[in-house]
Amino acid sequence: MIAIKDWNCAMSDELGRVALMINPTDGEPVLVLMTIFQAARMGRELQSPKRVS
DSSP, rough: OOOOEEEEEEETTOOOOOEEEESSSSSOOOEEEEEHHHHHHHHHHHEEEEEEE
């Protein structure tokens, strides 16, 4: 798990992939490429977080 300072998201290419840039509080930015479906699922999970025990 990393602490995230901020992040931004942009549509990437003709295949409809999404580029997600994550800026952790320490260290280098992380670039993640995912499909629009993966991004939508991740967005739903971020809106309704589940407790992890």
